[in-house]
Amino acid sequence: MAGFHVPGPLAGGLRVVPHPAVTLILEIGASASTVEDGAGRRCGGSLVAGPGFGSGGGVRAWGEHARCVQVRLSPLVAGTALGVCPADLADSPVSLDDVWGREAARVRERLGELPSWQDRFAFTDALLARRLQGRSPVDPAVAWAWKRIVAGRGTVRVDHLADELGWSRKRLWSRFRAGIGIPPKSAAKLVRFDHAVHCLVAGESPARVAADSGYHDQPHLHRDVMEFTGTTPVTVSGEPFLTVDERAWPGAGQPVRPRFAAPPYERVR
Numbered sequence: 332m333a334g335f336h337v338p339g340p341l342a343g344g345l346r347v348v349p350h351p352a353v354t355l356i357l358e359i360g361a362s363a364s365t366v367e368d369g370a371g372r373r374c375g376g377s378l379v380a381g382p383g384f385g386s387g388g389g390v391r392a393w394g395e396h397a398r399c400v401q402v403r404l405s406p407l408v409a410g411t412a413l414g415v416c417p418a419d420l421a422d423s424p425v426s427l428d429d430v431w432g433r434e435a436a437r438v439r440e441r442l443g444e445l446p447s448w449q450d451r452f453a454f455t456d457a458l459l460a461r462r463l464q465g466r467s468p469v470d471p472a473v474a475w476a477w478k479r480i481v482a483g484r485g486t487v488r489v490d491h492l493a494d495e496l497g498w499s500r501k502r503l504w505s506r507f508r509a510g511i512g513i514p515p516k517s518a519a520k521l522v523r524f525d526h527a528v529h530c531l532v533a534g535e536s537p538a539r540v541a542a543d544s545g546y547h548d549q550p551h552l553h554r555d556v557m558e559f560t561g562t563t564p565v566t567v568s569g570e571p572f573l574t575v576d577e578r579a580w581p582g583a584g585q586p587v588r589p590r591f592a593a594p595p596y597e598r599v600r
Contacts, residue, residue, distance in 0.1 A: 332455060334448045337364070337397045345392040347385030348528065348570055349559050351481070351521045353409035353420065353512070354380045355402040357427070357455065360443020364394030366424055377427035377435055379413055381420030381512040382406055383521050388561020400442065400455050406511040407474050411466040412459050417512030472496055473510040476503065477518065485523025486545035489515045524559050527552060531568040540564070 347366070358364065358377045365375045369389020377399075384390065410417045415430045427435040438458065445451050468474070476492045492515065493503040507515045527544040531537065541552035556564045 332400065332402050332452055334451060335397075335399050335401060337394045339395060346388060346560070346562075346570055347390040347392060348567065349383045349385045349521060349524070350403060351382050351406075351518065351525050352403035353382060353406055353413070353417065354384055355404060355409075355413065355427075356380075357400040357402070357442060358439050359398040359400065359451065360439065362394070362397040362399065364392060364397040364399065366390060366392050368423060372423055374424045374426055377439060378424040379415065379420060379427055379430060380424040381417055382518065383513060383559075384420075384424060386559050388557075388559070400451055402455060402459070404459075407469050407477060408463060410510070410512075411468060412462045414462065416509070418509055421512050469510040470506060472498075473507050476507060476515060477511055480515065480519050480522055483519075484526045484544065485519040485521070487519060489519065520555070521559075524555050528556065528560075528564075528567055531556075531564055534568075537564040 344367075356364075356378050363375065365373050366378060366380075367373045367390070369387060404412060406417055413430060415425070419425070427438075431438070441454065442451050445454060469477075476496065479487050479492060489503065490500060493500045496503065498506075504514050507518070511518060513521070523545055527540050527546070530540045530544065535543075537552060538549050540546075541549045544552070546552040546555070553564055556562070556567055560567050560570070562570075
C-alpha cells in the first residue's frame with residue numbers, strides 16, 4: 332500500500348509498468364486523475380485493474396493536484412475483497428463506481444476527511460479486511476498453482492503444474508483464468524518479468540538479469556521487456572513508476588522525488 336500526491340501536472344504522464352497483482356486506486360477527496368490506454372480509452376477517478384495492467388507500454392496516468400492510495404492485492408484475495416470477477420479486469424481498468432456503486436463515493440469522501448496518510452492507510456486496511464470477511468476464497472488448487480508460479484519466479488512449466496494437479500492443460504487454463512484473471516502461462520511470464528525488471532532497477536546488468544531470471548539469453552529478456560513496457564531494459568530501469576516502488580528501492584520510507592517530477596511527485600510509505 333502506498334500514498335501518492337501529485338501537487339502539479341505530470342509532465343508527459345506516468346507510464347504504468349505491469350505488475351502481477353490487482354491494482355486498486357482510491358482517489359482522495361476532490362483530487363482528480365485519469366488513466367488512458369494506447370487505444371484512447373480513459374478511466375477517471377478511483378479504479379481497479381487486473382494483473383498485467385499496463386502491458387504494451389501504452390497506458391499512462393495523468394493528474395494534477397491529485398492524491399490517492401494505491402493498493403496491490405494478491406489475485407488470490409482481490410476478487411473476494413473487491414467483489415468483482417478477476418477475469419472481468421483483464422482488458423482495461425474498471426471504475427470503482429461500477430464495482431462498488433455508492434460505496435466508492437463514500438470511501439473517497441472519507442479518505443478526504445482523514446488528516447494523515449497513516450489514518451488513510453489504517454482506514455483502507457480496515458475497509459478491505461471487512462470486505463474479506465465471510466466470503467469465498469479462490470479455488471485451493473488454483474491458489475496452489477499461483478503460489479508455485481510466484482515461488483518459482485515465473486519459471487515453473489505450466490504442463491508440470493497440470494500434471495501435479497491431475498488436470499488437463501485445458502482445465503487448468505480455464506480454472507486459473509477464472510480465479511486469477513489471466514491464463515497460467517501469461518501469469519508465469521508476468522511474474523518472471525516483474526522479478527527481472529526489479530533486478531534491473533536495483534542496478535543489475537541485463538546480461539546478469541537474463542541469466543538469473545530464467546531467460547534463454549539477453550535478447551529474450553529484451554523482447555519480454557519491450558512487450559510489457561514498450562521500452563528497453565536499460566530505459567525501464569529509470570521509469571518513475573518503478574522508482575517509487577519499495578520492492579525496487581527497499582527502505583524508501585521517506586517521500587521520493589523522481590527525476591520526471593516537476594513539480595515534485597511524492598510517495599508516502
